[in-house]
Amino acid sequence: MVKTNPVRLATALLAMVGTLCVAQLEAGDRPNVVLMLSDNLGYGDIGAYGSGGDIRGMPTPNLDQLASDGLMLTQFFVEPGCTPSRAGLMTGRYSVRSGLNSIIVAGTPLTLQDEEFTVAELFKEHGYTTGMVGKWHLGQEAQSWPTNQGFDEYRVGILETTDGTLYPESMRRSGLPESLIEATQPQIWESDEDGALNPVRVYDLDYRRQVEGDIADAAGAFIASHAKDDEPFFLYVGWSHVHYPSGASEEFMGRSAAGAYGDMLMEHDHRVGEVLSAIDAAGIRDNTLVVYLSDNGPVTHEGKDDDYLGSSAGPFRGEVGGVLEGALRVPGMVRWPGKVPARKSNEMVAIHDFLPTFAAMLGGDLPADRPIDGRNQLDFFTGQTEQSAREDYLAFLDGEVSAVRWRHWRIYPKQIMSSAGNPSALGVYGYRVEGMGYPAVYNIARDPREQMNQVGTEAWVIASYMKIIGAYQASLEEHPNPPGFSLTEF
Numbered sequence: 001m002v003k004t005n006p007v008r009l010a011t012a013l014l015a016m017v018g019t020l021c022v023a024q025l026e027a028g029d030r031p032n033v034v035l036m037l038s039d040n041l042g043y044g045d046i047g048a049y050g051s052g053g054d055i056r057g058m059p060t061p062n063l064d065q066l067a068s069d070g071l072m073l074t075q076f077f078v079e080p081g082c083t084p085s086r087a088g089l090m091t092g093r094y095s096v097r098s099g100l101n102s103i104i105v106a107g108t109p110l111t112l113q114d115e116e117f118t119v120a121e122l123f124k125e126h127g128y129t130t131g132m133v134g135k136w137h138l139g140q141e142a143q144s145w146p147t148n149q150g151f152d153e154y155r156v157g158i159l160e161t162t163d164g165t166l167y168p169e170s171m172r173r174s175g176l177p178e179s180l181i182e183a184t185q186p187q188i189w190e191s192d193e194d195g196a197l198n199p200v201r202v203y204d205l206d207y208r209r210q211v212e213g214d215i216a217d218a219a220g221a222f223i224a225s226h227a228k229d230d231e232p233f234f235l236y237v238g239w240s241h242v243h244y245p246s247g248a249s250e251e252f253m254g255r256s257a258a259g260a261y262g263d264m265l266m267e268h269d270h271r272v273g274e275v276l277s278a279i280d281a282a283g284i285r286d287n288t289l290v291v292y293l294s295d296n297g298p299v300t301h302e303g304k305d306d307d308y309l310g311s312s313a314g315p316f317r318g319e320v321g322g323v324l325e326g327a328l329r330v331p332g333m334v335r336w337p338g339k340v341p342a343r344k345s346n347e348m349v350a351i352h353d354f355l356p357t358f359a360a361m362l363g364g365d366l367p368a369d370r371p372i373d374g375r376n377q378l379d380f381f382t383g384q385t386e387q388s389a390r391e392d393y394l395a396f397l398d399g400e401v402s403a404v405r406w407r408h409w410r411i412y413p414k415q416i417m418s419s420a421g422n423p424s425a426l427g428v429y430g431y432r433v434e435g436m437g438y439p440a441v442y443n444i445a446r447d448p449r450e451q452m453n454q455v456g457t458e459a460w461v462i463a464s465y466m467k468i469i470g471a472y473q474a475s476l477e478e479h480p481n482p483p484g485f486s487l488t489e490f
């Protein structure tokens with residue numbers, strides 16, 4: 001007969017209890033979640049990231065405070081533009097998998113499909129009240145509306161983007177009839193009780209100056225009205241700032257030494273502060289998980305209006321629409337008092353990781369019938385490990401794998417060239433060029449501006465590159481990507 005050692009048994013039981021306690025902390029927590037996404041805010045804009053804020057004449061005290069109160073990610077990756085990043089955030093999948101890898105512009109058929117499983121639908125499954133305010137940019141069709149993708153309500157809705165505020169004047173100068181200009185003018189949308197969206201006002205250059213304040217007010221009202229509910233809430237705030245055209249409210253005009261862009265960034269910081277204050281005023285700070293992210297890299301050379309110099313990628317090179325480091329590496333912060341230890345980390349996290357991380361937090365499952373590219377970062381966020389669940393990242397242009405990040409290496413199948421002979425260096429104006437049959441390899445830690453292709457001396461990294469691309473290609477065998485839409489191949 002085997003004798004049981006009572007001390008050993010007690011130790012084993014304690015260990016089990018310990019495991020259970022940790023598991024309870026990890027799964028089944030249902031904090032309120034406020035997820036904020038800024039637009040075109042670069043790595044170098046926020047003071048806390050070292051090369052923005054005060055030193056560029058546009059202080060960002062609220063964002064700096066948020067960064068120091070939570071987990072400040074210094075290696076956070078998104079996709080090359082508004083639509084792809086938002087698709088990645090909502091679905092946890094690379095945007096090529098939902099056919100949304102191009103920025104939606106008028107005249108293209110891109111739209112978020114009904115069958116995609118979104119972050120909002122995940123929260124709905126777990127009994128949350130869900131709301132969205134601000135910019136969506138995942139399609140205008142009814143199937144794509146926030147209210148048909150898991151959100152109970154949608155306020156101050158920008159279904160597309162802010163570019164449209166610039167079009168009427170240009171269309172007028174092109175001699176187009178007023179009736180057409182009026183018919184295509186962007187609108188602000190609100191949901192009704194049935195979830196249908198109705199236009200409530202024109203989104204023009206005048207309203208551009210007011211919209212960020214209205215987004216903050218609507219977010220604050222949602223927080224105040226649901227803070228005392230029995231069920232938690234999920235609020236997604238799609239900021240309109242700091243996308244061009246610059247449009248700060250009167251209160252912020254002329255305040256920044258950096259010009260119109262700085263005014264807008266300072267207002268954006270203030271509006272983020274208003275939402276954070278609403279959380280505090282409602283007495284739910286400790287039970288509210290706050291996430292703040294940018295959707296893509298900067299626009300440094302707008303080339304329109306007076307705002308020639310705008311956002312910045314800090315130490316990196318790259319702009320919206322491209323796949324250089326600065327196009328994809330942007331600010332990202334996570335605050336959850338008592339649960340997410342405040343710290344700065346250079347571990348790799350991607351915008352796709354939030355869906356699986358939230359699912360793990362809620363103790364919920366993700367759909368098993370599709371590839372999910374996001375990784376569960378809950379243990380990393382909560383400080384149970386200091387290593388993130390990711391050391392690689394893929395980036396796509398026009399449906400093609402266009403850049404691979406693995407550890408501190410950055411590898412391009414085709415070389416990315418900045419635009420030449422064009423006054424704007426905007427990412428979308430660049431081009432990809434076939435090399436000599438070898439990828440270009442950069443050490444991003446040593447060479448953050450990507451000036452030295454090292455494929456000749458560091459070809460060993462190609463093995464990892466092939467493995468990462470191979471895993472993606474294998475996933476396509478069972479789940480081919482939908483036919484993408486291209487603006488350049490017909």
Ligand SMILES: [Ca+2]
Binds near residue numbers: 039082243295296320
């Ligand atoms: Ca954007």
